[in-house]
Amino acid sequence: MNLLGAISFSEILDTVWQWLTTEGLKVVIGGIVLFIVCKLTNLLVRRLNKRLEKRNVDKTLRVVLTPWLGRIIKFIAVCVYIGYLGFETSSISAAIASLGVTVGLALQGSLSNLAAGIVILVTRPFKIGDKISSESVTGIVENITIMYTYLVTSTNETVCVPNSDLTTDKLINYNSKSTRRIDLNFGVAYTKDYKRAKDIIMQCVCDNGQCLEDPAPVVVLSEQAASSLVFTLKVWTLTENYDDVKNDLMERVTDALIANNVEIPYNQLDVHIKQ
Template identity: 35%
Template structure:
């Protein structure tokens, strides 16, 4: 009987501690989840405000990502402090652990550093069509570790920032104008002057082709089976692909109508009768 009474007495002594611990844990969890929710809302609100202030979409997304990460780290420390974890010692432990993790995650840290460089140097902006990291697409968003590209067929490509900064970046949208580099071949028995005149007429009739710089049309090569012309008009960057397709189509139709032959690969087969 005395043993049972002792157990109840010990339980009574532990009960306040358990209640306090449970209350601290509950408050810590509330701080964590509510703080995380508020951090997400604030970072989203800041991104919207930056976009309304005509800040580039990629910069706004990157800034909001950093803001969310900092706020989330603060929320975690507050929750741990409420539970009873000594945050000062915890921060020191995190610093030591961070060094070890940093060595293990050099690739991720490289992506982060590259993301910062992309934002600072701005080799491209949101909406630019680029060839970066071995991928081509329109820049949609730059985040802490990755850049999101959207391809013309509406695929999303997630490219590590380090892969972008460690390679060549081709920005097709940076300049307002681009030059088309077309090679047009005609057969050797075709009239070179007529072919050149036809291409000049087509270029002159297309209002999307710029007058300055002047379009270059010149014989480039006397190839094995064709006389090759270089056709190099200048167009607005937004018109590049449509003008390219239209020029090739119009040249084909005009050459057919006016008797200018376009060579294609042919194979001659010679049969020899063998006497038995």
């Protein structure tokens, strides 16, 4: 019994030693390489995050992209390690691909918003505080996340807009430039002193005080309508003053035309009754 036990134990030791010198060595070497790759990946992610931070890349983009980059690299390293040990990886790859297709179909809209959010955060067509307008909504950007952009409308309502809508629709950013042009139309009656309206409008521009001198304001006779002559005022102002200047000029010019007895026509309907 002792001899059999000694032989069995000796055979076990030989088997273990043989495994350690062949397959075990591969496990150890592969494990060390995998450990080093994971550490280098963590270092790469940290350095990439710092570099993106120095370049003022949006924090949301950094928080989302850099960790996922590390996870993808580590996942690839694990797959290579499994294949190095001699395991069949084709079935694992097929299962992952099938799962990816299934999840992709189920989350098609969400993935579209995610991709659009990354595009917005990278290209920066607008930033927080900008007034933007798409085909469906106009408002001031309150927050930008990886999935949605939050806008505050003029009636103080918060609208949650999917990022995919903002990347596929036509988008206007009213704050992309420091100055904007205001175009206003004023109708006056067909009278011999209609040209006085032009001088009155220009005087209102000078009285406003927030209109830019360069480019210079312009008043032109733009249309001979059915019941009025239409003067168009084109004036430039700072973007942040746009709404205030527009409202002030509309009211100021209207009051000035009335005060100077310039007739402002309006549509009339004459009804004739035949007996």
